[in-house]
Amino acid sequence: MAYIAKNLEYVGGALISHWNYVTTDTAATVDTAGYFNSASSVLKVGDRIHANVDTGGTPAYGTFVVLSNAAGVVDVADMTAMTATDTD
Template sequence: MAFALTGFKRVVSVGAIGTGSGSVKSFCTYHTNDDAATVETAGYFNDLASDLQAGDIIMAGLDLDGTPALKNYIVSAVTASVVTITAQTTA
C-alpha cells in the first residue's frame, strides 16, 4: 500500500529545541495496514514534507489487518519534498 493521510494525526507539540522557526517538535500517530518494512521504505512519508520537521516523533500502529505491531520513529531529515525517518533503536 501507500501512505494514507487518514491514518496520520499530529497529537501535540511536545517541546522546543532553542527558539525560532522549526524549534517546536511534534508527537504524531499513524495507523496503517502496512507493515514496518513498507513504512520504512524511502519516501513513504514524503506527502508530509511540508508538515513534518526533523525531530518530530511518529508512533505507528502497523499491520493492523495482520499481525499488529507498534513501532516508534523519529523524523531524521526533511527537505522540500523528502521525509526521512529512523526507527527507534533503544528502549
Template sequence: MAYDKANLTRLAGGSGLTLWHYTTTDTIATVNTADYFANSANMFNTNDVIIAVTSTGGTPVVTLTYANSVTASAVDVVDGLTVTATDSD
C-alpha cells in the same frame, strides 16, 4: 498499500517537536522506507516523533520512530523501536 494522509493524526506539539500517530495495514518495513511520508513533508520537522501502528493479518504492531531528515519534498524516518506485545499475566 500507499501512505494515507487521513491516517496521520497530530497528537501534540511544542518546542519544535510534534508527536504524531499513524495507522496503516502496511508493515513497519514499508513505513520506514525513505519518502513514505513524502506527500506530507510540509507537515513534518526533523526529530518529530511518530507512533506507528501497523497491522498485517490483523495483528497490530506498535513502533516508535522519528523523522531524522526532512526536506520540502522528502521525509526519512529511522527504523524505530517496536513496543513489545508480551502480556504475561
C-alpha cells in the same frame, strides 16, 4: 500499500511534534525513504510518529523519528518497537 493522509493525526508538541499513524503496511514499508513525502509540509526533523503498523496481519506498535525532510523527501528511522507480553 501507500501512505494515507487521513491516518496521520497531530497529537501535539512545541519544538518536536508528536503524531499518531495507523496503517496495514509493515514497519519496513513505513520506514522506507519517501513513504511520508505527502506529509513533508507538516513533518519536521525530530518529530515522533507513534504508529500501529501491519494492522491487517501481525500488528505491531512503535515510534518512528523523522531523520530528514529535504526537498519534499521525508525519511524516518527504523521503528523502535514497543512490546507487550500476554502470559495467559
